[in-house]
Amino acid sequence: MGGYGDVQMIDENGVRVDGRGPGDLRPVSIETGVIPVADGSARVIWGTNHAVAAVYGPMECHPRKIQRQDRAVLDVRYNMAPFSTPDRMRPGFNRRSREISKVTADALESVVLLEMYPRCKIRVEIEILCAEAGTRCVGLTAASVALAHAGIPMTDMVVSVASGKINGVVVCDLNKEEDNYGEADLPMGILPNSGELVFLQLDGDLSPAEFQEAWDYNMEAAMVVHQIMVDALKGGDA
Amino acid sequence: MAIPIVPQLLRAHLAELAENDERHDGRARWESRDTELEIGILRNAEGSAKVRMGDTIVYAGVKFQIMTPYPDRPNQGGLMCTAEIRPVAGRNWEPGPPSPESIELGRVVDRGIRESGCIDVDNLCIIPGEKAWQVILDLFAISDDGNLFDAFALAGIAALKSAMLPEVRFEMSDSDRPLPVSKIPTMCSYHKVGGRFVYDADGREELGGDERIHITLGDDGHVHSLQKGLKGIFTESEFSEIMEHAQSRCKELREMVLNAEEAG
Numbered sequence: 184m185g186g187y188g189d190v191q192m193i194d195e196n197g198v199r200v201d202g203r204g205p206g207d208l209r210p211v212s213i214e215t216g217v218i219p220v221a222d223g224s225a226r227v228i229w230g231t232n233h234a235v236a237a238v239y240g241p242m243e244c245h246p247r248k249i250q251r252q253d254r255a256v257l258d259v260r261y262n263m264a265p266f267s268t269p270d271r272m273r274p275g276f277n278r279r280s281r282e283i284s285k286v287t288a289d290a291l292e293s294v295v296l297l298e299m300y301p302r303c304k305i306r307v308e309i310e311i312l313c314a315e316a317g318t319r320c321v322g323l324t325a326a327s328v329a330l331a332h333a334g335i336p337m338t339d340m341v342v343s344v345a346s347g348k349i350n351g352v353v354v355c356d357l358n359k360e361e362d363n364y365g366e367a368d369l370p371m372g373i374l375p376n377s378g379e380l381v382f383l384q385l386d387g388d389l390s391p392a393e394f395q396e397a398w399d400y401n402m403e404a405a406m407v408v409h410q411i412m413v414d415a416l417k418g419g420d421a
Numbered sequence: 422m423a424i425p426i427v428p429q430l431l432r433a434h435l436a437e438l439a440e441n442d443e444r445h446d447g448r449a450r451w452e453s454r455d456t457e458l459e460i461g462i463l464r465n466a467e468g469s470a471k472v473r474m475g476d477t478i479v480y481a482g483v484k485f486q487i488m489t490p491y492p493d494r495p496n497q498g499g500l501m502c503t504a505e506i507r508p509v510a511g512r513n514w515e516p517g518p519p520s521p522e523s524i525e526l527g528r529v530v531d532r533g534i535r536e537s538g539c540i541d542v543d544n545l546c547i548i549p550g551e552k553a554w555q556v557i558l559d560l561f562a563i564s565d566d567g568n569l570f571d572a573f574a575l576a577g578i579a580a581l582k583s584a585m586l587p588e589v590r591f592e593m594s595d596s597d598r599p600l601p602v603s604k605i606p607t608m609c610s611y612h613k614v615g616g617r618f619v620y621d622a623d624g625r626e627e628l629g630g631d632e633r634i635h636i637t638l639g640d641d642g643h644v645h646s647l648q649k650g651l652k653g654i655f656t657e658s659e660f661s662e663i664m665e666h667a668q669s670r671c672k673e674l675r676e677m678v679l680n681a682e683e684a685g
Contacts, residue, residue, distance in 0.1 A: 218564045219476035220511050220624070231464045235563055239512045260516060262507060265559040266466035266482025269590070274505055274559075275518075308509035310563060312480060313463040 190364040192349045199361070205354040208344075208404050213325075213411050215332045216420025223333020225415070227325040230358060233267075233313035236325035238333040241303035255300035259288035261322050263311040283319045284309075290323060290343075290372045290382035296336040305335060316362035317345045320370050323382065328412050338374070340412055341381055342405040345370035346397040353393050355400035369394070371401045375409035378402065431629040439615025445625060451666050453621040456674075458575060460583045460681045468584025468600065470681070472576040475623055476566035481558060481576035483584040483600070487591065488555035490546065498545025498553035502531035504560040504573055511565040511624075525650065527560060530573045530608070532646040533637030534558070537606035540581065544601050547593070554586060556600065567623040570635050574608035579678045606645050607674035608637045609667040613653055618663050620670065634663060638671040 193199050203209070209230030218224035221237035244250040261283040265272050291307065307330065309322040320343035327340040347357045349365040357368060367389045372382025389397060438445060448454070454475030463469040466482035488499055504527030508514045519527075534540070545554040558581060560573040584600040612622035614630040622630060632653025637646040649655070 218478065218509065220564045220566050221509075233463060235509070237509045237563075242512065260508065262509075264480070264482065264561050265503070265505070265557075266463060266469065266480075266484050266561075269465055271484035271486060271557055271559075274503065276516075306508065306512075308507065310507060310509050310561075312561075313465050315465075 190360070192361055192364060193352050193354065197352070199349075199354060199358075201358055205352060206400055206403070208356045208407060209358065211408055211411050213328055213415035214421040215328060215415050215418075221329075221333075223329045223331070223335070225325045225328035225332055226421075227321050227328070229317065229321045229324075231313055231315040232311070232318055232321045234309060234311050234318065234321045234325045236310070236322065236329040237308045238305065238326075238329045238335065239308070240305040241300040241335075242306070244302055244304040249304075250302050253301055254297040255295075255303040255305050257288055257292050257295060257297065257305050257307060259284050259291060259307040259309070259326070261287055261309045261311070261319070263314060263318070267311050267314045283322070286382060286384070287319065287323050287326060290341050291326060291330065293381040294327075294337045294339055294341060294374065295330065296338065299336055316357050316359045317370070319343070320345050323372055324408060324412065328415060331412075331416055339376045340374075340409070341372045342375050342409045342412065343370060343372045343382060344401045344404040344408060346400040346404070348387065348389060348393055348397070353389075353396040353400065355404050367393070367397070369397045369401065371398070371405075373402060373405040375405055428629065431625060435626065435629045436615035439617055444614075444619060446623065450617070451620045451670075453670070454623065456575075456677070458579055458677050458681045460579050466580070467587055468580040468582070470576040470579035470583065472572045472579070474568060474572050474621065476564060477568060477572050477623075478562070478564035479569065479572040479576050480561045480563065481573065481580035482561065483580050484557045484559070485587055486555045486557060487547070487552055490550060490553045495550035496546045497542040499542070499555040500531070500535055500540055500558070501555060502534065502558045502560070502577065503527050504530065504562075504569075506562045506565065506569070510562040514565065525648075526569055526573060529570060529635055529646060529648045530560060530577050531558075533574060533606045533608055534577060534581070536645040537604050537637070537639045539578070539602050539604035539606055539639075541601045541603060556581070556584075565624065567625070567627045568610055568621050570610045571608050571621065574606075574637065575674060575678070578602075578605055578607065579681050582678060583681075604640045605675045605678050606637050606639050607671045607678070608635055608646075609663075609670050609674075610635045611663045613655070618655075618659055620663075620666060634660070636664065636667045638667060640675070642668055642671075
């Protein structure tokens with residue numbers, strides 16, 4: 184965010200650079216079973232975002248020192264492939280991917296019934312193969328589907344969507360330009376069955392009314408994406 | 422990679438099958454798994470490919486950077502090839518710095534491509550001694566069920582073959598041009614399982630097998646890279662047997678790269 188308010192990204196009729204209206208999502212498609220060697224896996228293609236997630240476990244917890252006597256530990260990793268961004272990304276962890284891994288783990292720990300697997304580890308691996316804004320949301324959504332596909336018990340799946348503000352207009356599901364030159368970005372992780380939240384971030388500048396509007400967009404979008412997630416899981420493997 | 426426990430029962434089972442010239446998944450000795458190749462699937466890469474061989478799935482992506490040419494080759498660009506096997510690819514792969522296995526993988530694939538001379542590095546020079554294109558080929562495994570070498574080599578050359586130099590994005594001209602790739606080197610790998618070499622071993626055969634040999638052949642059947650890996654001994658006659666198979670299989674793989682079509 185910041186200082187790019189003069190880039191025109193929405194016209195007077197409310198049409199955005201990619202032709203969407205303010206409340207429209209990018210096209211989302213989800214497939215399960217895309218990583219045959221994993222216990223559960225999913226691919227989410229969201230606009231030109233392309234993410235895969237794999238789940239391994241519950242398995243023996245290694246190293247021992249991170250083991251918990253009363254519950255499983257969730258080992259979540261978010262990573263971007265070197266060719267996922269316009270400028271090549273150097274392989275390996277960076278501060279950004281560590282933070283996203285952490286908040287993703289925090290979100291998933293709120294829904295996975297970890298106490299059912301004491302002393303175990305469940306590994307969640309999120310790989311972004313092509314990035315176009317909102318990869319943390321796409322990754323978290325993919326991880327939820329992969330966990331469900333692996334048969335890990337959860338109270339609900341997390342659906343994650345980001346809304347924001349461009350040229351003073353609140354819009355749903357920011358794309359690359361809107362994320363780079365917009366005024367605010369509000370990613371949320373929503374439990375669609377209860378409307379509760381397990382993940383929330385914001386950067387930018389929103390008035391209380393704008394904040395409410397972005398919040399409502401995210402809630403609506405989450406219901407749409409949730410249906411696609413359920414259909415993917417019911418539809419069987421790719 | 423965590424050192425997997427080598428199951429003695431699996432070894433014994435594979436050896437027993439080998440006596441009747443059988444494999445655990447019903448394939449013949451020189452038979453490959455179903456192999457699929459798709460190109461142009463990842464929008465942010467200048468060239469990309471996905472290869473599926475049975476349950477092994479890998480991606481390759483090409484990116485370009487501007488580099489200063491090496492002092493002894495002021496008129497040439499460069500090629501860099503890295504292989505990453507992320508923990509997403511299997512339960513035995515762990516996070517952390519690149520493992521010796523993945524470094525070996527990247528280097529063997531790199532040698533096959535580099536030594537075949539398929540990329541005209543003179544064509545990548547922008548200003549002699551000052552600026553040149555560096556081609557970066559990143560190989561990325563997401564599902565490891567054996568024989569990542571062949572999957573990486575196939576995805577790698579297919580991604581290079583479809584790559585476009587991003588001259589518009591770097592404000593150098595009005596249109597992008599294809600990366601000049603004049604040859605198609607392809608790799609065939611053989612693992613010794615139950616005392617004899619087989620082609621395209623899967624994860625179980627790698628686990629319960631011994632040494633492996635990788636052969637990269639160019640368009641004219643010339644050898645461009647060889648690598649023997651893991652503990653084991655092999656004879657001249659064994660080598661000429663696999664070389665004979667590699668000569669015919671590499672031609673088929675080359676056809677596959679030539680016929681690969683851009684994804685929609």
